[in-house]
Amino acid sequence: MDSRTGLPVVGMVGGGQLARMTHQAAIALGQSLRVLAVSPDDGAALVAADVVIGRHDDIDAVREFAKGCDVVTFDHEHVPGDLIRALAAEGVTLLPGADALRYAQNKREMRTHLAGLGFPVPRWTAGDLRSFGDEVGWPIIVKTATGGYDGRGVFVAHSVADVPPGVEVIGEELVALKRELAAVVARSPLGQVAAYPVVETVQKDGICVEVLAPAPGLDEDLAVQAQRLAIDVATRLGVVGVLAVELFETTDGRLLVNELAMRPHNSAHWTIEGARTSQFEQHLRAVLDYPMGDTRLTAPAVVMANVLGGAPGGMSIDERLHHLFAEEPGAKVHLYGKQVRPGRKIGHVTVLGDDLEDCRRRAARAARILEEGYEH
Known part of the structure; x- marks a missing residue:
C-alpha cells in the first residue's frame, strides 16, 4: 500500500x-x-x-x-x-498465476489441455509431422511451441523439409478460414467476469494490422458463443486479469481456439477510446479484485489500426503527426516510444464513428501517414 x-x-x-x-x-x-x-x-x-x-x-x-x-x-x-x-x-x-500462465507460454500444453477440457481447437499434433500432414493434407501450419509472437514462429509447411530444425514445434491443420476473431474477457480472483464485444482481427503477413469492433456481420448467437467460450476458458484455467482468446471462424460456421494471451492484448487496444472501460483499467480492476467495469461500446463502430515501422529516412515522426492531425483530426494516436524498425509495431490509431467502412478508411489513412509520411 x-x-x-x-x-x-x-x-x-x-x-x-x-x-x-x-x-x-x-x-x-x-x-x-x-x-x-x-x-x-x-x-x-x-x-x-x-x-x-x-x-x-x-x-x-x-x-x-x-x-x-x-x-x-x-x-x-x-x-x-x-x-x-x-x-x-x-x-x-x-496474477495470473503460473498454473494458468503456462497455457499462454507453451502451445503444446495449451492445445493438450484445452482439447482435454472439450474446447474446440484445430486438429493438431506434437508428434510425427509427416504422418500428420499425410493424414490432414499438406500444407500444414507449424508453430514453435514457445516464444512466437506477431507472426514469428509460425510457418506454412508444404513438407517436413519446411519444418525449422532444432526447436520444439506443433503441427496444425490448415483451417478453412472465414476470418479471425478475438473474444476478450477479464476475471477477478473472486470469479467476477466481464466480456467485451467480439472483434474481427485483420492479419497481414502474420501481423494484426486492423481490429474492427464489433465484428461486422457476426451472427448474434455466434458472438455470444465466443464470449461464453472465453469466459469458460478464463474460469476453467483460473485466469485472473485480462484474457484474450484468438479464434478462427471457419467457413462452415464453427469457432476454433487459435491462441491465448493472459494480459492486455493488441486486439483490445481499441477499448481505450471505444469502450466505457479500457482493457488496461479492467486488468488493474481484475488483479486488485475491484468490481469489473462497463464494457459497452462508446460508438456504433470502432476501428483500430496498428502503426508499423516503415523504411528508414523521410520526414520525422513529429512532422508526420502534424500532417496526420491536419488530415484526420478525429483519429486518436498512441505511440509507444519505440525505436522504429521496419515491420515493428510502434503505435496504433483509433477512429470512432457511425459507419464502419468510413472508420476503416480514416484509420488506415492515419496509420499510413505515420508509417510513410504525408501523401500529396
Missing part, C-alpha cells in the same frame, strides 16, 4: 507498450504503476515514475521489485513458471 495515497501498489513485469498503457490507466485510479523494465529506454520506463531496471527471468531482481507491491502482474508471458511459483511460495501475489 502506498502510504502517500492509501491505494494499493501494482507492479508490472515488463516495460513495453502494454505496461505503458496500463500506467496511463493507473493514473486515473490514483496510482503510479511500478514497472520492471530491462532498459530505461523501454516504452513504459520513459513515462512511469516508479521504474526498476532488471530482467524478468532473474528471480532476485523480480523478488526485489515485488517488495512493497500489493500484486505483481505481467505485460508479457515470458516470466518462467518456476520463478513465479517460487515467489508465490514466499508470499508474493502474482
Whole structure:
C-alpha cells in the first residue's frame, strides 16, 4: 500500500507498450504503476515514475521489485513458471498465476489441455509431422511451441523439409478460414467476469494490422458463443486479469481456439477510446479484485489500426503527426516510444464513428501517414 495515497501498489513485469498503457490507466485510479523494465529506454520506463531496471527471468531482481507491491502482474508471458511459483511460495501475489500462465507460454500444453477440457481447437499434433500432414493434407501450419509472437514462429509447411530444425514445434491443420476473431474477457480472483464485444482481427503477413469492433456481420448467437467460450476458458484455467482468446471462424460456421494471451492484448487496444472501460483499467480492476467495469461500446463502430515501422529516412515522426492531425483530426494516436524498425509495431490509431467502412478508411489513412509520411 502506498502510504502517500492509501491505494494499493501494482507492479508490472515488463516495460513495453502494454505496461505503458496500463500506467496511463493507473493514473486515473490514483496510482503510479511500478514497472520492471530491462532498459530505461523501454516504452513504459520513459513515462512511469516508479521504474526498476532488471530482467524478468532473474528471480532476485523480480523478488526485489515485488517488495512493497500489493500484486505483481505481467505485460508479457515470458516470466518462467518456476520463478513465479517460487515467489508465490514466499508470499508474493502474482496474477495470473503460473498454473494458468503456462497455457499462454507453451502451445503444446495449451492445445493438450484445452482439447482435454472439450474446447474446440484445430486438429493438431506434437508428434510425427509427416504422418500428420499425410493424414490432414499438406500444407500444414507449424508453430514453435514457445516464444512466437506477431507472426514469428509460425510457418506454412508444404513438407517436413519446411519444418525449422532444432526447436520444439506443433503441427496444425490448415483451417478453412472465414476470418479471425478475438473474444476478450477479464476475471477477478473472486470469479467476477466481464466480456467485451467480439472483434474481427485483420492479419497481414502474420501481423494484426486492423481490429474492427464489433465484428461486422457476426451472427448474434455466434458472438455470444465466443464470449461464453472465453469466459469458460478464463474460469476453467483460473485466469485472473485480462484474457484474450484468438479464434478462427471457419467457413462452415464453427469457432476454433487459435491462441491465448493472459494480459492486455493488441486486439483490445481499441477499448481505450471505444469502450466505457479500457482493457488496461479492467486488468488493474481484475488483479486488485475491484468490481469489473462497463464494457459497452462508446460508438456504433470502432476501428483500430496498428502503426508499423516503415523504411528508414523521410520526414520525422513529429512532422508526420502534424500532417496526420491536419488530415484526420478525429483519429486518436498512441505511440509507444519505440525505436522504429521496419515491420515493428510502434503505435496504433483509433477512429470512432457511425459507419464502419468510413472508420476503416480514416484509420488506415492515419496509420499510413505515420508509417510513410504525408501523401500529396
